[in-house]
Amino acid sequence: MEDTDIVELYLNRNDRAVEETKKKFGVYCKTIAQNILHDSRDIEEAVNETWLKAWISIPPAEPKVLSAFLGGITRNISLNIIRKDSAKKRSLSYAESYEELDNLMGGGDIEDEFDAKELENAVNAFVAELPKIQRNVFICRYMYFESIDRIAVRFGYSRGKVKSMLFRIRKRLKETLDEEGLL
Amino acid sequence: MKGTDLLIDAIGKIKDEYTVDACLPKRRIGRKSIKWLGLAVAAVICIAVPLPAATALGMDEAYRFLYMMSPKIAQTFKPVELTCESNGIKMTVISQKINEDEGSFYISMQGDMLDETVDLFDSYYINCPYDSVGHVSLSEFDEETKTAYFVVNVKTMNGEKIPHDKLTFGVRELIFGKCDYEGFIEDVDLSDIPKDPPTMQNVNGRGWGGYRVNDEFDYNSLSYLIPCETPLAEPVDGVTVTGIGFVDGALHIQVCYEDILHTDNHGFIEVVDRNGKKIFSEEDSHYMNVSFWDEEGVNSYDEIIIPTDYDDLGDYVLYGEFLTSSDYKSGDWEVTFPVK
Numbered sequence: 196m197e198d199t200d201i202v203e204l205y206l207n208r209n210d211r212a213v214e215e216t217k218k219k220f221g222v223y224c225k226t227i228a229q230n231i232l233h234d235s236r237d238i239e240e241a242v243n244e245t246w247l248k249a250w251i252s253i254p255p256a257e258p259k260v261l262s263a264f265l266g267g268i269t270r271n272i273s274l275n276i277i278r279k280d281s282a283k284k285r286s287l288s289y290a291e292s293y294e295e296l297d298n299l300m301g302g303g304d305i306e307d308e309f310d311a312k313e314l315e316n317a318v319n320a321f322v323a324e325l326p327k328i329q330r331n332v333f334i335c336r337y338m339y340f341e342s343i344d345r346i347a348v349r350f351g352y353s354r355g356k357v358k359s360m361l362f363r364i365r366k367r368l369k370e371t372l373d374e375e376g377l378l
Numbered sequence: 379m380k381g382t383d384l385l386i387d388a389i390g391k392i393k394d395e396y397t398v399d400a401c402l403p404k405r406r407i408g409r410k411s412i413k414w415l416g417l418a419v420a421a422v423i424c425i426a427v428p429l430p431a432a433t434a435l436g437m438d439e440a441y442r443f444l445y446m447m448s449p450k451i452a453q454t455f456k457p458v459e460l461t462c463e464s465n466g467i468k469m470t471v472i473s474q475k476i477n478e479d480e481g482s483f484y485i486s487m488q489g490d491m492l493d494e495t496v497d498l499f500d501s502y503y504i505n506c507p508y509d510s511v512g513h514v515s516l517s518e519f520d521e522e523t524k525t526a527y528f529v530v531n532v533k534t535m536n537g538e539k540i541p542h543d544k545l546t547f548g549v550r551e552l553i554f555g556k557c558d559y560e561g562f563i564e565d566v567d568l569s570d571i572p573k574d575p576p577t578m579q580n581v582n583g584r585g586w587g588g589y590r591v592n593d594e595f596d597y598n599s600l601s602y603l604i605p606c607e608t609p610l611a612e613p614v615d616g617v618t619v620t621g622i623g624f625v626d627g628a629l630h631i632q633v634c635y636e637d638i639l640h641t642d643n644h645g646f647i648e649v650v651d652r653n654g655k656k657i658f659s660e661e662d663s664h665y666m667n668v669s670f671w672d673e674e675g676v677n678s679y680d681e682i683i684i685p686t687d688y689d690d691l692g693d694y695v696l697y698g699e700f701l702t703s704s705d706y707k708s709g710d711w712e713v714t715f716p717v718k
Contacts, residue, residue, distance in 0.1 A: 351585030
């Protein structure tokens with residue numbers, strides 16, 4: 196079923212919407228949850244909550260890219276699970292990605308007055324300027340928390356090349372955030 | 379709120395138009411599945427094979443099986459070895475610092491052939507009786523004694539304190555003589571590129587990149603340059619430009635990386651103007667590269683393919699960025715020490 200048809204089912208409050216979503220995006224959302232979480236029960240919880248949240252959100256939301264919309268929900272729910280309970284186990288690729296970004300940010304806290312929206316705008320502007328391949332590698336690693344190995348296979352690069360590429364992107368992002376006064 | 383969490387949230391709000399082309403995660407048989415398969419095999423072996431027979435496989439093998447079955451028990455029986463030597467390089471545990479769920483361990487490696495660029499080449503492993511994440515970084519290099527000091531950082535996955543148990547750290551390969559080269563490749567003249575040079579097919583592909591091909595890319599759908607016997611350019615040791623030419627309306631540039639499984643030689647190559655402005659690079663959507671092995675499966679070729687007009691190239695020059703290492707040493711370095 197086409198994504199637009201699935202969205203139409205949600206808009207018409209048709210129960211089949213959730214079934215069709217599970218059928219088409221079940222593996223996709225589970226993969227995102229697995230990239231962040233370690234415990235199978237947490238993964239299942241994140242995926243199930245995704246269907247509920249999608250049902251509540253559409254309408255009023257009318258996502259143009261359903262995969263990105265659902266993936267974003269799964270990602271947020273999975274992150275919330277580990278943020279609420281620091282003892283929760285996290286996946287290795289998430290832990291590695293987190294540490295890479297932590298090194299970039301200097302590991303410190305941000306004051307309350309910090310404008311998160313400003314950071315969001317800066318990241319979007321940075322990503323918009325990135326060449327397409329680098330952008331996709333960056334998103335695979337830090338949006339979907341994919342492992343270096345999987346990214347290397349996906350793009351046909353060696354692990355070393357992926358690591359070099361990510362290192363250069365992080366360096367540029369740090370410079371950008373520095374220039375914007377966000378670090 | 380921690381700055382890193384805010385950054386992760388900001389990345390989560392990247393607009394759909396930028397994320398839609400990124401890879402959609404796919405289900406693959408990952409390490410976890412392999413680990414469970416290994417566990418199942420180990421379980422069968424341990425049940426079916428008495429311990430003396432298992433140890434007859436060799437202590438290392440017996441330890442590996444036991445570690446797969448129960449890391450905690452395996453580490454309990456692992457003898458303490460604070461120092462070891464292999465292939466003329468000595469590894470020693472120097473000191474440790476434990477802070478709640480994080481631990482840092484200083485390890486030295488000393489050998490006459492080492493230099494300040496020494497790298498563990500992702501060949502290290504950390505065995506401990508709990509789920510953890512870890513990484514290793516070079517702390518400093520003492521030129522006088524030819525000693526490299528590495529910091530091994532370990533963090534428990536569940537946030538609990540690091541138990542007072544034993545930890546094993548091992549390394550299988552070192553690379554050194556690392557070089558980071560960046561510059562014009564003047565020896566290749568882009569105003570005199572052969573048209574329709576001899577080509578070959580049926581390469582032993584090892585990967586591809588770029589957006590002109592999909593997941594079902596067939597290596598045999600393209601023709602590749604036959605590597606020149608005498609390289610056209612050697613911008614840095616271990617990297618040679620082995621061909622350039624126009625094939626089927628596209629510019630092909632072929633670069634050979636020497637012995638990549640031991641050197642991790644890799645790089646990027648692009649077409650720039652004399653001011654360094656990028657004309658064709660991996661950042662373009664129509665740029666693609668195909669990597670394939672030589673006949674011996676030792677050296678790797680990257681063939682960069684850029685659809686463009688022949689006449690467009692005369693004013694430009696190749697530009698490369700390469701990371702190479704000149705030497706490596708394989709060995710069996712492993713230390714086991716109590717965490718205090």
